[in-house]
Amino acid sequence: MSNVVVLDNGGGLIKAGQGGERDPAVVIPNCLYRPLTSKKFLHPTTTTEEDLTSAAIRRPIDRGYLINPDLQRDIWSHLFNSLLHVSPSSSSLLLTEPLFSLPSIQRSTDELIFEDFGFNSFFVADSPSLVHLYESSRRPDSLLSEAQCSLVVDCGFSFTHVAPVFQNCTLNYGVKRIDLGGKALTNYLKELVSYRSINVMDETFLMDDVKEKLCFVSLDVETDLQIARKQGKDNLFRCTYVLPDGVTHKKGYVKDPEAAQRHLRASPSAAMETNKEAYQLETIAKTEERKREFDLINERFLVPEMIFQPADLGMNEAGLAECIVRAVNACHPYLRPHYIDRWKYIVSSICRKTVSLIPAPLDCINPNLRDDTVIYSHSYILNFRQKDLRPLVPHEYQVKITTQNDPILDVWRGGSLLASSPNFESTCVTKAEYEEHGSARCRRRFFH
Numbered sequence: 001m002s003n004v005v006v007l008d009n010g011g012g013l014i015k016a017g018q019g020g021e022r023d024p025a026v027v028i029p030n031c032l033y034r035p036l037t038s039k040k041f042l043h044p045t046t047t048t049e050e051d052l053t054s055a056a057i058r059r060p061i062d063r064g065y066l067i068n069p070d071l072q073r074d075i076w077s078h079l080f081n082s083l084l085h086v087s088p089s090s091s092s093l094l095l096t097e098p099l100f101s102l103p104s105i106q107r108s109t110d111e112l113i114f115e116d117f118g119f120n121s122f123f124v125a126d127s128p129s130l131v132h133l134y135e136s137s138r139r140p141d142s143l144l145s146e147a148q149c150s151l152v153v154d155c156g157f158s159f160t161h162v163a164p165v166f167q168n169c170t171l172n173y174g175v176k177r178i179d180l181g182g183k184a185l186t187n188y189l190k191e192l193v194s195y196r197s198i199n200v201m202d203e204t205f206l207m208d209d210v211k212e213k214l215c216f217v218s219l220d221v222e223t224d225l226q227i228a229r230k231q232g233k234d235n236l237f238r239c240t241y242v243l244p245d246g247v248t249h250k251k252g253y254v255k256d257p258e259a260a261q262r263h264l265r266a267s268p269s270a271a272m273e274t275n276k277e278a279y280q281l282e283t284i285a286k287t288e289e290r291k292r293e294f295d296l297i298n299e300r301f302l303v304p305e306m307i308f309q310p311a312d313l314g315m316n317e318a319g320l321a322e323c324i325v326r327a328v329n330a331c332h333p334y335l336r337p338h339y340i341d342r343w344k345y346i347v348s349s350i351c352r353k354t355v356s357l358i359p360a361p362l363d364c365i366n367p368n369l370r371d372d373t374v375i376y377s378h379s380y381i382l383n384f385r386q387k388d389l390r391p392l393v394p395h396e397y398q399v400k401i402t403t404q405n406d407p408i409l410d411v412w413r414g415g416s417l418l419a420s421s422p423n424f425e426s427t428c429v430t431k432a433e434y435e436e437h438g439s440a441r442c443r444r445r446f447f448h
Contacts, residue, residue, distance in 0.1 A: 003091045004419040005084065005119075008127075008412040009072075010096075011061040012157035012182055015412040016079055019094065019419025024412045026083045030075060031059045033205075043078045052205040052251075053244055063179070064098045064158035069108045073116055080117065088117040092428055094419045096411060097124050099161055099175055103440065110439040114431050121428035123419075124446045128152035128163035128170045130414030137417055151327060153320070157182045160307065160320065162327040174330040176323040180310055186211055188313075189303045197294035198243075206252050210241050210296070211303065213254055218301035219387070228298040236262045237300055243292045255293065308388055321388040 004019030010030060017024035032041040034056040041058060060072035080086050093113055097106075113119050131152050136145040148168075154161045160178040164171045186207050193200050193207070200207055218224045228237050240255040254260050310317040318326065418424060429442040 006094045006415040008096045054202045088119045092121040093119045107439045121430045123428045127411045132165040134414035162323045176327045192299045325392045
């Protein structure tokens with residue numbers, strides 16, 4: 001069996017490595033960037049230490065789909081030759097591809113793989129099926145493994161998919177999509193900060209970092225908005241982000257990490273008395289350093305709120321909870337009992353780093369439900385709020401949400417597991433088959 005390169009080619013991040021390994025060897029942004037100190041676009045590396053302030057960015061993928069094959073060829077060439085050190089002619093490739101990719105994009109991808117790089121064989125998989133495969137293998141005694149069906153919520157860089165999966169096959173007719181992802185959240189955060197504090201519309205890398213470190217999912221937006229209006233120490237959400245100066249600090253950082261975590265440890269009732277003196281001292285202490293800083297308050301939870309309530313921003317999109325219910329209702333009547341009667345709306349949720357590593361408050365488990373009914377990961381996840389999904393589900397059904405321990409890498413790990421299976425080579429399309437039958441006929445093997 002030839003070496004298998006597993007490539008999770010996301011719009012924001014590329015995860016790549018050898019099949020059968022636990023973790024990918026390389027995780028880099030899927031783009032070229034040009035810092036202010038350079039006259040040409042550079043390839044990102046795993047140890048990039050440059051000042052990326054106002055860096056220009058070129059991406060081969062837009063809205064989830066490949067739009068610039070030449071740029072993707074350049075990035076992959078650097079990846080295979082300089083980072084992975086693999087020989088495509090003696091290797092197979094397992095590539096993740098977005099659902100509902102257009103035939104023209106599929107042909108461009110196949111040309112890159114077989115004609116430009118010359119891989120020996122090729123297999124296409126989608127993220128939901130790989131997540132299902134990895135979760136069922138990681139938890140062999142779970143209900144997911146027993147019934148072999150799940151509902152996967154894939155929040156990526158460009159969009160969010162809610163996909164039913166049955167026996168490792170994604171049911172395309174039941175998939176629902178929200179045209180919101182990590183890129184939209186970052187852009188919204190840029191607008192809020194630029195309007196209130198300092199112009200950061202050109203700071204993509206910087207605001208990605210702000211979003212991942214400071215944004216979180218609110219479990220009660222109205223209550224949190226009231227707290228956000230408080231002053232001084234009673235405001236649990238106020239925190240400061242310091243911009244890089246290019247000399248001492250080449251990357252931005254949170255000024256007071258303890259203050260940024262106050263909302264995880266304190267309940268709304270803990271902030272009752274207003275400390276006006278502390279607030280006055282805080283506002284007076286504006287030194288020259290404050291020119292490189294900006295504060296975040298309600299932006300921290302209003303940005304992730306887009307995923308749950310996109311209509312509030314004038315977008316003609318359903319929220320995440322509505323999409324989940326619609327995906328279940330779209331399933332074939334013979335399959336629907338697996339998701340409703342037997343599965344009690346079991347949902348497997350993944351969140352890519354490009355959406356942002358958004359933490360949930362530590363007290364997010366609903367005390368009215370058993371611990372084995374609702375399972376949340378208290379690490380970094382895009383958390384479903386129980387109050388959004390619960391009213392849409394019949395009261396006789398419980399809701400179970402399972403989150404990945406490492407949502408950034410679990411899609412790749414599912415691909416690595418598939419690539420190491422004994423019959424993987426027999427499912428691939430070989431270069432000879434591609435040359436004889438063409439792209440369209442070979443693609444039928446992947447059920448797309």
